[in-house]
Amino acid sequence: MNNNSNNNLKKLIDIGRALSREKNIDFLLEKILTEAKTISNSDGGTVYLVIDEGKKLNFEIMHTETLGIKFGGSSSPVPDSIYPVKIYTDDGQENTHNVAAVCALKGKTINIDDAYINKDYDFSGTKGFDEKNNYRSKSFLTVPLKDHKNKVIGVMQLINAKSGDDIIPYSDELVDLVEALSSQASVALTNQLLVNEQKQLFRSFIKLVAEALENKDQATGGHCNRVPVLTMMIAEEINDDKTDYFKDFSFSEDELDELYVSGWLHDFGKVATPEHVMNKATKLEGLYDKIDQIKLKFEILKRDVEIAYYKNKVNEIDLDKDLIESELKQIKNDMAFLEHSNIGGEFMSDDLKNRVKEIGKKEIKINDNNICLLSEDEIENLTISRGTLSSKDLKIMQQHVVLTYTLLSKLPYPDHLKQVPFYAGCHHEKIDGSGYPNGYKGDKLPIQARIIAIADVFEGLTAPDRPYKEGYKLSKALTILKGMAIDGEIDSDLFNLFIIKKLYLKYANDMIDKKQIDHIEEKEFLV
Ligand SMILES: [Fe+2]
Ligand SMILES: [Fe+2]
Numbered sequence: 130m131n132n133n134s135n136n137n138l139k140k141l142i143d144i145g146r147a148l149s150r151e152k153n154i155d156f157l158l159e160k161i162l163t164e165a166k167t168i169s170n171s172d173g174g175t176v177y178l179v180i181d182e183g184k185k186l187n188f189e190i191m192h193t194e195t196l197g198i199k200f201g202g203s204s205s206p207v208p209d210s211i212y213p214v215k216i217y218t219d220d221g222q223e224n225t226h227n228v229a230a231v232c233a234l235k236g237k238t239i240n241i242d243d244a245y246i247n248k249d250y251d252f253s254g255t256k257g258f259d260e261k262n263n264y265r266s267k268s269f270l271t272v273p274l275k276d277h278k279n280k281v282i283g284v285m286q287l288i289n290a291k292s293g294d295d296i297i298p299y300s301d302e303l304v305d306l307v308e309a310l311s312s313q314a315s316v317a318l319t320n321q322l323l324v325n326e327q328k329q330l331f332r333s334f335i336k337l338v339a340e341a342l343e344n345k346d347q348a349t350g351g352h353c354n355r356v357p358v359l360t361m362m363i364a365e366e367i368n369d370d371k372t373d374y375f376k377d378f379s380f381s382e383d384e385l386d387e388l389y390v391s392g393w394l395h396d397f398g399k400v401a402t403p404e405h406v407m408n409k410a411t412k413l414e415g416l417y418d419k420i421d422q423i424k425l426k427f428e429i430l431k432r433d434v435e436i437a438y439y440k441n442k443v444n445e446i447d448l449d450k451d452l453i454e455s456e457l458k459q460i461k462n463d464m465a466f467l468e469h470s471n472i473g474g475e476f477m478s479d480d481l482k483n484r485v486k487e488i489g490k491k492e493i494k495i496n497d498n499n500i501c502l503l504s505e506d507e508i509e510n511l512t513i514s515r516g517t518l519s520s521k522d523l524k525i526m527q528q529h530v531v532l533t534y535t536l537l538s539k540l541p542y543p544d545h546l547k548q549v550p551f552y553a554g555c556h557h558e559k560i561d562g563s564g565y566p567n568g569y570k571g572d573k574l575p576i577q578a579r580i581i582a583i584a585d586v587f588e589g590l591t592a593p594d595r596p597y598k599e600g601y602k603l604s605k606a607l608t609i610l611k612g613m614a615i616d617g618e619i620d621s622d623l624f625n626l627f628i629i630k631k632l633y634l635k636y637a638n639d640m641i642d643k644k645q646i647d648h649i650e651e652k653e654f655l656v
Pocket of ligand 2: 352356395396585
């Protein structure tokens with residue numbers, strides 16, 4: 130091996146290493162072209178990727194040194210006015226006129242000494258370009274980029290090999306060298322495309338989960354779509370924050386990806402939560418709202434009183450009409466009270482609960498049996514202190530996070546997503562240990578779990594699409610969040626960042642109803 134070959138080999142090895150390190154496809158393509166240009170001493174070049182299921186070649190990177198043209202990669206994108214090259218014509222025929230298209234079709238290198246003399250391909254576009262830019266495109270080397278299955282995934286075209294000021298044809302030695310570089314480039318490119326494809330597939334899959342939940346319950350679907358948005362807003366702000374709470378900390382690309390996936394999947398377990406619990410609009414709602422049964426029993430009670438009245442009248446027994454009327458009025462009031470209690474709109478004091486219990490003790494006769502007006506189950510539900518969920522319902526609801534963890538743990542994650550089940554499964558934990566399902570304290574809760582927890586609560590409070598509850602205004606939602614920060618339930622640094630960097634407002638402007646956005650005095654909210 131002579132010195133020259135040795136040098137080339139060393140160069141190729143270095144280039145291979147550099148290419149395999151590049152994770153960003155655009156930068157990788159740019160690197161491929163730059164290295165190929167350098168190694169072949171070319172003035173310009175283009176890298177195309179195959180798109181539209183093999184029908185077209187898209188301009189990804191374009192360089193022409195002497196004209197100072199640089200598009201794609203780290204420079205501005207290739208202008209939209211430069212259309213992709215058709216590999217197949219509109220009527221499905223192979224495009225045999227364009228050299229890059231033929232290179233893609235045949236999977237073979239095409240070396241042209243002078244485009245203006247060449248008769249095999251149509252270079253009229255090139256000539257037009259040259260005329261406009263006072264340039265002379267001469268030697269062309271067009272090589273295919275192939276994946277692990279030998280399928281063409283792109284084309285690299287080098288233009289105008291130089292020797293001093295002269296433009297020369299690409300020598301056989303240069304062709305070998307560029308082809309060797311192209312196969313290395315193809316490996317790196319294929320790897321990145323496969324990684325991207327996998328990422329795309331997984332991202333589509335996680336969005337499908339939110340869509341499945343949306344079909345089950347629209348509000349939960351909306352929640353699952355908004356929590357990752359807020360989660361990433363907070364994470365990106367942490368990365369930008371160089372002056373305040375998180376100046377010494379930032380997330381890597383992989384960590385951001387892991388957090389994004391965790392945010393999307395945090396309520397995955399709700400796929401198994403029964404719909405009648407998830408959508409429980411009233412305290413008595415099960416598979417249907419049992420308030421109607423109670424109304425029927427009240428109707429019986431009322432008629433029993435009325436029948437007794439008329440029976441006594443027939444028997445000419447002395448009647449206290451006022452007493453009967455007040456009894457009927459009481460029945461009406463009691464029913465109205467139960468209907469109101471069923472909504473679960475406000476806190477239920479012990480007095481109110483006792484009133485439910487007292488009403489429940491009244492009896493009616495059905496099939497000659499005396500039965501209580503309210504069953505134990507009805508009393509238990511109607512005396513729910515806050516909201517519409519009984520303690521049994523709450524347990525069922527809380528199960529979703531256990532299931533999130535259990536189900537997500539079954540997936541074989543790549544290394545950088547290994548913590549997804551844990552981060553997602555911790556979103557109802559609180560720093561003071563009062564959360565569920567494990568009661569983990571702060572020392573066990575990484576920042577990722579803390580971010581999702583804040584996003585989860587804030588979204589829940591401000592959700593604009595809950596059917597039975599209006600989304601809170603910003604001032605009310607932030608007051609609740611502040612209370613949680615003071616009580617040590619959520620991370621106070623994150624909460625302060627949320628306020629100082631106006632993340633609450635940025636999120637609100639994008640995601641909630643305008644009428645919920647009221648002014649807050651930020652200083653008053655800092656913890
Ligand atoms: Fe949850
Ligand atoms: Fe949630």
